[in-house]
Amino acid sequence: MTLQTTIDRLPPTRSAPPGALASALKQVARLGESWPAMIGGGLVLFWVAMAVLAPVLAPHPPNANNMAALAYPFPSAKHWLGTDHLGRDILSRLMWGARTVLLVAPVAVLGAAVIGSFLGLMAGYYRGWVDGVISRVGDIILSFPVIILYMIILAKFGSSALNIIVVIAVTKAPIIARIVRGITLELRERDYVMAAKMRGESSLYIMFFEILPNARGPLIVDFCLRLGYTTIIIGVLGFLGIGLPPPDPDWGGMVKDTYGMMLVWPHMSLIPCAAVSSLVIGFNLLAIGLREISLRD
């Protein structure tokens, strides 16, 4: 509410932004109408800032061992959040770790969204055997427990950021395809689609310009949710030891290396756990907020 009112009271800017930008800004401003969106957006923004500014703000190099610090690895003036079992600064590793998560997760989800939207459009628009094949293959992928799939694939092909992105994109695409297919099945019967056909539009035009824009609401909400789940998956992969190769910081990996020492140095695993959780909570609250706002229209 507050953000909205502030924006309402602002004097009109001299060069009014063109239509698309203005409406996009208006959409962003509307996030202020929902407190889950505010808090969620705030958390996400915080981590994005951390990730972007890591090279500037991080007090130590992320992989620098300070064996001397192991005498007292707990939070101190020198190491605000303490150091890990190898004497590396936890705060710096968190900031650098945020970079990986916030790079891998959006790219993977975007990949899933692109593949999924395309397949969903095709299945819902053409129906018949196209739908049959796409939906069945999707069901098979979805029926496979993802974690086991990741273990098999990443163990086989080795884990790199690219492999993780590809695997997540492929396994999450069927979910998005299912959503888009449902929407497409409904929208393809709308009269405006018929009108487009009657003026001779191609199937591709109809799919991408008449149908897809109307699916953007649910897709954006799902994108946020999916980002949350993907953050969890990246954390889990790191925790299981099949995530990004060491020594570069990775939140899940930080927990994996230190949770065995919890009885002595609990902060080493607690802090990265809190970091992952706060980012996922951020994404999920943002999704809830976006859904609330879209339902109000």
Next chain:
Amino acid sequence: MLRFFGKHALFMVITLIAVSFIVFMMNEFSPGDVARKELGAYATQEQVDLLTERLGLNRPVVVRYFEYIGKLLQGDLGYSQRFKVPVSDIIFNRLGNTAFLAAISFALIVPLSMLLGIVAGMREGSLVDRSITIFATMAASVPEFAMGVFLASIFVVWLKVLPGTATLLPDAAGWSIGAQLVLPVAVIVLYDMGYVVSMIRASMVEVMQRPYIRTAVLKGMSFRRVILRHALRNAMINPVTVIMLQINYLIAGVVVVETVFAYPGFGRMMLEAALFKDIALIEAGALVAVFVCVATQILGDLGYMALDPRIRA
């Protein structure tokens, strides 16, 4: 009914064939791999080639795939390189352990999520709804390993009332098996419930806006009666498939919890197999996992049909 089972059985068979073929191809497409694995990294290329020849691994992959299927059908799942026992000796033992953990968790998740989901969804936007929604979101947002670490730091490190591992063996500290299971079950239930509660709540909210609920209220029924007689069953139609799919997660997806608490379960076995590249175990494990998945889907569809008369044509 016959048609239903026929269709699902067909889908299950197709899925199993597809998955076994993909997994087999992935692991055994290049003939050298298996022999190399068998002999270790220090074997010479000649030794590898010799073994490949002897095992018949240089024959076309499709031929080998059918041989493999033939063995599977006779109950021969192969030999585990990692555990040095026949696959069937280890896999069912581990699967049993996991099923045990899953059964306890499932028995808690279903009633708890139904209760919370229905109570939250019946008055959308109320304080109770808000609180339950926040709880569910938080629970589903904290990854299992983080939840494990949080709970362990409270109950193991700080309060010292529970053990940090669940090896199912009577350990030195003398924790009972019951006490060992508390934390793993708590983590699974919290994490999974968050998701299921949100699903049921969303469905309930939608049902409460249906005109037939208005009809029921305006018939002069008490709110309680409206919920129990008119809303409940409709609200469970969509979530029932999701709930059944949780069995899938509970059997094959709890590897993280098993790892955190050193629980000797199916997921951790698969992780070890994958890290060790124990091909026979990976292949058998994948098939078992897919079988469980498709079976739970059938259960879900059955539940759906039982609740909704519109699709029982």
Next chain:
Amino acid sequence: MTDRTVSPLLEFRNARISFMLRVGEANVIPGLSFSINPGEAMGLVGESGCGKSTVALAIMRYLGRAGRVTSGQIMFEGRDIASMSEDELRRIRGKRLAMVYQDPMSSLNPVKTIGSQLMEVPIIHDDADEAKARAMALRMLDEVKLPDAASVMNRYPHQLSGGQQQRVVIAMALITQPSLLVMDEPTTGLDVTVEAAVLDLVRELRQRHNSAILFISHNLGTVVRVCDRIGVMYAGEMVEQGTIREVFANPGHPYTRGLLDCLPTLGRDKHGSPLSTIPGQVGSPLSRPPGCSFAKRCAFAEEGRCTTVPIAIETLGGGHLAQCVRTRELPPYQRREGLSGVGNDDESVPAMLEITALRKTYRQTHGLFGDTGKTVKALNDVDMFAKPGKTLAIVGESGCGKSTLAKVLSGLVTSTDGAVRLEREEIGTVGVDKRPQSLKRKLQMVFQNPDSTLNPSHSVGYVIGRALRRLKGMSRREAENETARLLDVVKLNGDFAHRKPHQLSGGQKQRIAIARALAGDPEVMIADEPVSALDVSVQAAIINLLNELQTERKTTFLFISHDLAVVRYMADHVAVMYLGKVVEFGRAAEVFEPPFHPYTEALLSAAPVPDPTRQGERIILDGALPSATDLPPGCPFSSRCPRKVGAICDTTPPPEQQLGHGHRIACHIPAVELVALQRGGAPAKVAAKA
């Protein structure tokens, strides 16, 4: 009419109802007073957004969390509903006060049997045991004339037709003999013959149960059919109320007059005069003008007197009230009707569109693999034609094949057999994506639902511009100029180009849709129920617009509708369809005069007529539409025909009787006899067997 000796059953005492929204208080009902006596039936009419449904839900005290009665009282049986406790409320809801809803399918719980939903009412209210409740439910199902009540008890709502579902809802409402029955648009969405049957049932049950009725409808004709008194609502105010006869004969409020005048009543046609319209639209409940809320749209409004102070309610005698300062100054009311003119019809002009022996069959499928091997005959030997610059109207109820016909013409599906020729070019077998651009330009379409006709993501300018670019190959700039011109043609301001659909009213959306169809200067325009989702005043304006366009551009219209009055007004030729067959075809003037095909006769008799002086006995059709998978070998209408002559109707297809000027009737009864039966008033088998 308001009898002082009886105390009213329901009384609104200056009740003010608001919804508290995020944007502020929406005062939907500013202060409403009216009453209903025991056993009386009162109709409530008005266009969408006038607050009718809010009144209904306020009576039930079901306004949601945002809605409340902010002042005044709603008295029911002497007690204020707003101040009752939840317990008291529960005891009267469903017992003394029952409701029937607009959409019966969604008002019934899909997972519970009809029996259990009926039985729970006496179980809650009368402490009935299972057996007693069952007996009551069965008796009620018999009373609402559902055949085989015992088996209906065990069925689920989706296994019944719309008309049957509504009978169940009515049975559920009446099972406890309530003193007031609130019916909110109970027949909207039902076919006209089904509607007629339900209305007759309501009339009959009303007499038997002596329940008072508040009957809410946007359709003046249905209100006339069941009610004694009528209240006309506008912007939350009851601008006029009185007995049906009084209000219809002498409407005291300009809005009531407007509503009556903009209806195309049977007998009027476009050659007579254009329909009257009510300009403008209802204001927002977020801000109300100080004076009369109708003043802005009123032809009689006087600046000052009408616009500055709240308007008092004037008494016109006999309980006839009107909220208008000028009500006594209005000219005497003259009902506009019978204005039919003569169209020039040169029979030698070749048809623009000619359909011969057209068939369309679908294979019925069941799920993914299941092909049931059955075929649905959606169109079965259909013959008709449309003359250039004229309107061919197709009427019939749901399932008659009129939508399939539109789909074949538009190329969404292709014909199975027969010919569809547009200026001698075969189009029935050519799917829309195979049609050359020149053909697409020639044939365009206007759709039924204003909410789905425009893509919510595109601006009006984009929609029309895109059509111009595709159909006329214009450049972006040319299209922009032409868009402004087209908006002008459909009487919209050029600024509309920048609007998105959610900023438009239903009527405006339909105008945009018409402009889009006009983009390519089509020779033929298919209009599939283009006005049926619109309010009557808007409907009239769109009909006038279509007729004007036709006169100017000589466009041929194919007008699909279920509303006979609209068809009579619009059409030059009419095709009456039933179960995929044309049962009667001819020039409009001839189709609407005897001899009628018995189905045309039934349709005409079922159509609600908004005139209390013209309510004859009606033909009620028995039974349900036969399934299109196994059509009877004889006449498709034989199973429900009130004039059926015998076994021949079931076994032999009826002959097509040619009656001159292309008028033809497919019936076994010779036309001469039909004329005698229908003119002489020999009643068809009326009403259903009890």
